[in-house]
Amino acid sequence: TAAAGAALGSSWVASDDPQPARNATTCGVARRLLHWNILDGGGSRLDGIGALVRAGGYDVVTLNELNGFSAVRLKALAARWGFAHSAFLHKSAYNLGMLSRKPLERVKLGNDEIFAHGLLCADAAGVRLCVTHLNPHDVGRRANEARAIVARVPPRAPFLLVGDLNTLSPADRALHEAAALPAVIRSGPHAKALGKKFLTRSGDAVDYGPMAALVDGSAALIDVAPPRGSCTVPTAINADKMHFARLRLDYALASPSLARGACAPPRATVLNDTITNTLSDHLPLAVTFSVAA
Numbered sequence: 443t444a445a446a447g448a449a450l451g452s453s454w455v456a457s458d459d460p461q462p463a464r465n466a467t468t469c470g471v472a473r474r475l476l477h478w479n480i481l482d483g484g485g486s487r488l489d490g491i492g493a494l495v496r497a498g499g500y501d502v503v504t505l506n507e508l509n510g511f512s513a514v515r516l517k518a519l520a521a522r523w524g525f526a527h528s529a530f531l532h533k534s535a536y537n538l539g540m541l542s543r544k545p546l547e548r549v550k551l552g553n554d555e556i557f558a559h560g561l562l563c564a565d566a567a568g569v570r571l572c573v574t575h576l577n578p579h580d581v582g583r584r585a586n587e588a589r590a591i592v593a594r595v596p597p598r599a600p601f602l603l604v605g606d607l608n609t610l611s612p613a614d615r616a617l618h619e620a621a622a623l624p625a626v627i628r629s630g631p632h633a634k635a636l637g638k639k640f641l642t643r644s645g646d647a648v649d650y651g652p653m654a655a656l657v658d659g660s661a662a663l664i665d666v667a668p669p670r671g672s673c674t675v676p677t678a679i680n681a682d683k684m685h686f687a688r689l690r691l692d693y694a695l696a697s698p699s700l701a702r703g704a705c706a707p708p709r710a711t712v713l714n715d716t717i718t719n720t721l722s723d724h725l726p727l728a729v730t731f732s733v734a735a
């Protein structure tokens with residue numbers, strides 16, 4: 443629970459690897475995770491979100507924008523959705539949450555000033571799992587958050603970072619170039635805000651610095667990318683001027699030990715259909731991964 447996490451303090455020194463559940467297979471234990479930015483606490487959409495979560499049979503669910511929630515309210519929601527365990531972080535109005543069928547161990551609450559909305563981590567489903575929601579306004583501050591996360595990645599344990607990272611990936615460069623993204627931003631009604639969020643200081647190119655800090659830095663995290671061209675914004679109920687084009691803002695990033703240490707590499711899928719398009723201004727990201735048996 444969040445209370446347990448608070449009692450553990452904010453130490454981020456890497457320690458023993460989380461112990462995965464085991465079964466008879468030699469290839470690893472398959473796990474399923476759903477990440478979703480549910481938009482301003484979900485509101486009247488929560489029942490629909492919960493129905494999708496319950497139907498998916500996920501081991502772990504991570505959530506952004508639990509606005510208006512508390513740890514107690516999240517625990518009650520988790521129970522309704524079939525999860526016995528939860529963790530909650532309030533750093534800003536845009537709270538973070540984690541739901542799990544199995545106990546969450548070594549919960550850490552990252553309330554550091556460097557994080558806009560915090561960093562919530564726990565041992566879950568056999569990995570060190572962190573969920574975050576990076577700075578929505580400034581690419582430089584977002585790069586600083588990314589470097590702070592890299593410093594917290596354990597050196598050996600399987601690690602997975604998920605969240606609305608509010609940033610663009612060079613893996614999607616072809617999509618950005620085809621859409622002439624910098625020109626669209628410069629000529630649009632929100633040029634100043636969008637330029638500060640996504641472009642280099644010159645405004646001539648997409649600034650991939652935050653993602654580079656995550657995938658090219660010492661942790662060498664691997665982008666568990668969904669099929670090429672998949673985007674997580676906008677949706678049919680787009681409520682954010684920053685979702686001005688088809689973009690991938692929600693990610694799963696795995697450590698090399700997780701991405702390459704099992705028989706099957708992690709896979710991600712954006713759940714894009716007529717139902718998910720009406721439940722948030724972000725589409726959910728489903729991730730399947732395996733841990734050592």
